[in-house]
Amino acid sequence: MTPFPSATVAAAEHPAADPGARRRVTLIGSTGSIGTQGLEVIAGAPDRFEVVALSGGSNTDLLARQAVATGAQVLGSATASRDDLAAALAAAASRAGVPTPEPMLFCGPSAAADVAAWEGADVVLNGITGSIGLAPTLAALRAGHLLALANKESLIVGGSLVKQAAAPGQLIPVDSEHSALAQALRSGTAGEVRRLVLTASGGPFRGRSRDELQRVTPAEALAHPTWTMGSVVTTNSASMVNKALEVIEAHLLFDVPLEAIDVVVHPQSVVHSMVEFTDGSTIAQASPPDMRLPIALGLGWPQRVPGAAPACDWTTAATWTFEPLDEIAFPxxxxxxxxxxxxxxxxxxxxxxxxxxxxxxxxxxxxxxxxxxxxxxxxxxxxxxxxxxxxxxxxxxxxxxxxxxxxxxxxxxxxxxxxxx
The missing domain is CATH 1.10.1740.10 (RNA polymerase sigma factor, region 2, helix turn helix motif)
Incomplete structure (x- = not known):
């Protein structure tokens, strides 16, 4: 059993990971939830990071505003034409009262992969949802960039293709659960790990039977009690498919057998995952639910980014609960x-x-x-x-x-x- 890292070994071992350098960041999926929070992290630590490239989805106006605000040198869009993207940039610059930027533009189905492969970055944050993230994941790895991976589907779908493409220290997890595991695994050696325990909030339907789930609505499925995410990920959280994908992601990232990976329901979403060691000790990573923390750690690994997110308030009474997963209702x-x-x-x-x-x-x-x-x-x-x-x-x-x-x-x-x- 190999601990974090195997393909993911500590990023300090990767030649692109100079812990003292200001890292140049490419954001794939910059207009989505992970991308916009990634931009917040970068804006809060200008001495640590700078944005050099962006690739977004259908929200061309937001992508253009991001490009103007960050001064990105490269811009990609899967949906907008070059003329539309250039017009959006001009409009965003005019509203901001600045000259129109002229970044390198990539448009069309391969735009995200083209941007991910661009040589001017040190680290690529892949925040796309779905298996369409596989191409930019492989492109970033093959270009030799550090990859802060929030797009779990690309690893799950790509499997050994992604692991083979990743050099030691190149692949850093950004999912809150896998970031938690990576941190906890620092506490022991490979032979000392007994199992990984991923926590799940339980979503909006925690405690409901399969029969009761027959009557729930899409609006209810999107009403997640803890996290604010895109519609697909939020629905996956409600069905526990998201947690299922995360189990496979943990198996691939950390080379831990599937039978040594468990799920426990933790509605408060403060403990993000745990590692149980052979001596009976369990190491947990805890913080208020805020994706800026694992994003910051993914961008800055192995160093932490001060002030990335609020810490737990130990002056206020709180209760954390843990429940077994109901595999009848959520198989x-x-x-x-x-x-x-x-x-x-x-x-x-x-x-x-x-x-x-x-x-x-x-x-x-x-x-x-x-x-x-x-x-x-x-x-x-x-x-x-x-x-x-x-x-x-x-x-x-x-x-x-x-x-x-x-x-x-x-x-x-x-x-x-x-x-x-």
Missing amino acids: AVRLAKEAARASATHMAVYNAANEEAVQAFHDGLIPFPGIVDTVRAVVEDYDPRAVLGDEELSVDSLAAAEQWARSTAQARWPSGQKGRI
Whole structure:
């Protein structure tokens, strides 16, 4: 059993990680939740970080405002044309009363990967949601950048492709749970680790039975009691699929066997995860729920960024509770472990089927438990040899497995979805 790091060894060992240097940062998914919080962290520590490149989604106006505010040298958009992006930059500069910047522009489906590969960065924060984050993850790693990874799907779907691309010290986890594990694992050696314990808030439906979950609405699924996240991640948190993906992510990051990774429900979301050692000691990382802390640690690893987020207030009474996961109502974690053991491409199928099922739930086509029911049915129907033949694991074979999963999932409900969330 190898502790954090294996592919992730302490970033100080990576040649790009000079702990005393001001790090040049590329943000992939800069207009999303992780990206905007990453910009807050960077703005609060100008002596530690500077933004050099940004890639955003459909919110072109926000992307342009970010570029003007940060002076980014490179800008990418998957949805806007070069003319539209240039016009948005001019408008944002005019409103700010500054000259129009002229960054290098990348547009189109490969924009995020192109920006991630740009040579002028030291560290890339990948905050995209979904398996579309795989291309920029691989691009950043192959370019030799440190990768602060918030896009768990790219590691889960890419699996050994991502691990093979990562040099020692190059891959740093940003999910709050995996950041917590990375910190706790500093307390012991590989042979001293007994198990990893990931905490889960339980989401908005904690304590509900499977029958009760049949009647919940999309609005209820998006009402997370602790975290503010995008719609897909928030729905995944409600179904425990997000926690299932995090279990697989921990398995891949830290080379800990799946049977030595457990989940416990902790509604307060203050203890972000724990490591149990062979002598009976458990080391936990605790802080108020605020993604700026793991983002800051991911950007600055192995050094901490002072003032990145508030600390626990020990002058105020508080109670932390822990409950076992109800695997009858929420079977996603057990299903993910089964899929991960089945083949190198089963988790790509799991993730793609879930993305389609989440959309179907929000379109009113299936009930809430139908999300994981769909994932189970698609995973059980998947035969890698029948779908992929003898094709070796590659980006193309993963894409083919995903496309099969999406088509198979969509065939389970009526056509005519109302639109992507």
